[in-house]
Amino acid sequence: MPTRISRTNTCRATTTEFMTRSRALSLVTVLVDDYDDAIAFFVGTLGFDLIEDSPVQGEAGKRWVVVSPGDGGCRLLLAQAANPEQQAQIGNQAGGRVGFFLHTDDFWRDIELFRSRGVEFARDPPRSETYGWVVVFRDICGNLWDLIGPATGRAANGNA
Secondary structure, three states: OOOOOOHHOOOOOHHHHHHHOOOOOEEEHHHHHHHHHHHHHHHOOOOOOOOEEEEEEOOOOOEEEEEEEOOOOOEEEEEEEEOOHHHHHHOOOOOOOOOOEOOOOOOOHHHHHHHHHHEEEEEEEEEOOOEEEEEEEOOOOEEEEEEEOOOOOOOOOOOO
């Protein structure tokens, strides 16, 4: 059984120290089968921006590929699986749960765009929750994503 560490025993920073720190989650790795196929999906299909695509020096075939949905926030590092252990995790990075959450300012625009581009929806139709509209889709590798939009818009039956 893991030992539970008391927060009060391990956290020695004062309130002032916390107020002067700036932290942000900048990258999350998504294991992919192929760099170029993943770029085509995230950039060409979902409309993400390609931030960087550079070879990693000293590692033949390895690239540093970063994409972003835009407007700051966390970016994705697309990492091509390099061994059987990594290959086994492609598409199952969250153990079958939704592992990624994409917020949009226009849910209905994006869902129609994604449909027109062949995105696979794992749980359709969209549903209205207290926090907004949501629908679950799969990325090119099979990972589950929530597309989440504002609670305004269409009625629960999908009509405007």
